[in-house]
Amino acid sequence: MWSNLPFDLLSTIFSFLSPDSLARARSACQHWNICATSAYVAPSESCRHPPWFVAFPTRYRGVFCYAHNPITDNWHVLSIDFVPHPVRPIASVCGLILFRHTSSTSLQLSICNPFTRQFKPLPLLNITRTNPAVGLMELGPSPHGQIPHFRVYVAGGMSEAPRGSTSYETMLEMYDSQIDVWQIIGQMPVEFAVRLTVWTPNESVYSNGIIYWMTSARAYSVMGFEIGPNTWREFTVPMADQLEFAALVRRNEKLTLVGGTSGADAFLWELSDGDTWNSIGKVPVELGRRFLGDKVGWGSTKCVGIDGAVCLYKDLGSGMVVWREDVEKRKWEWIWVDGCCSIRGKQVQNFPIKGVLLHPNLASSCFGYR
Structure with a gap:
């Protein structure tokens, strides 16, 4: 049959x-x-399975990355010798990974599928800029076929001004994977460009028509770009001046804040209407102690999340605290995931990593928009 x-x-x-x-x-x-x-697996279908955690060295250490399979609870090593080096992951989108090239001071981006060994450089931006903020918007399959459709937004950064000087860039650019070009779509207030350039990591979260970035000038705050009306706004976060680390993730399509303080718990809040943060839980005490070890604070903690899971991690060999959705039980549960110390009996050296969560897609058609 x-x-x-x-x-x-x-x-x-x-x-x-x-x-x-x-x-x-x-x-x-x-x-x-x-x-x-x-x-091609659409995002709504892939979310029935737990997302994989993929770890990339923060410094060049050969041509490998490491992936944790949540179904079998095993680590795998993946060769990425097909990717020009050095690169650094920004985030996942449609089962792919967006990279920035670290060999250049100006922003250059690429998209990659580490499971099918496909790599595609994105076109150069219209404006050459250094250290801008990058935002991602996932749109799902293209209306013209089973090809993932997404957009990349670039805001802020330093650009060259007349007579060789530099200035903060206020023009906003957008890349659309369906047409494979960058477009200038508007202008932003210079004070927002400064904050995004100096105090903002590359990571962003998209939710309900808005792209959010965390900023850390003096105290943590959140900046948001509302795509439709092309407007910018900033708002505070809970315990802003007490947090040792703070990260934004998306959980069930809603903006979620994860943060921890010295000698205390790590908390989670969810943004509701009216820019109000509601507490939705905290890291269980026993898992928090196991994660921190002999440290008393959360300062070295990193966090990544997509719909279906939130992961707190440090380096490759350290264990991870994961808050994961059990679709069958219709509830979220906290679990511990051992770090990658060996693969098939071969010891793996510990080193700092940058992690992403994604739902692997093995379809070669993901790069049909070339």
Whole structure:
């Protein structure tokens, strides 16, 4: 029966499989391999499975990254020798990873699928700029086919002014994967450009038409760009002057704040209407103690999240605290994930990492927009 199913129907069935099962299906026969390779998994479908954590060295350490499979609770090493080095991940989008090139002071971006070994440099920006903030907006499959559609926003940064001087850049640019070009879409207040350039990491969160960035000048605060009306705003966060670390993540399409203070717990808040933060929980005491070890504060903590999971981590060998959604039980649960110390009996050296969460997509059609 399976060999007689139409190609499009079999491909649709494969789109419901977890990455492990899909990989096994690809090895069954040539026909299944072709069907499975073309089975683009939409974000709404992939979220039924827990996202994978992919760790990249923060400094150049060869051509490998490390991925944690939450289904089997195993670590895997992935060769990324096909990616020009050095690069640094910014975030995941549509099962792909957005990188910035660290060999250049001006911003240059690329998109990559580490599981299918595909890599695509994005076109150069219209304005050459250094250290801008980067925002991502996931739109799902293209209306013209099973190709992921997303947009990248770049704001702030330093650009060259007349006579060789530099200035804060106030023009906002947007890249659309469907047309593969950068467009200048508006201007921003210079004070916001300064904050985004000096006090903001590259990471952003998109929720309900707004891209958010965390800033850390004196005390933590949040800056938001409302895409439709092209407006900017800033608002405070809970315990802003007490937080040793603070990060924004998206949980069930809502903006979530994760932060911890010295000698205290790590808390989570969710943004509701009217820019009001509501407490939604905290890291369990026993997991927090295990995560911190002999440290008394959360200062070295890193955090990443997408719909389906929030992960607190430090380096490759340290364990991770994960808040994960159990779709079948319809609840969120806290779990501990051991760090990557060995793979198949071979010891792995510990080093600082930058992590991303993503739902792996094994479809080669992800790069059909070239």
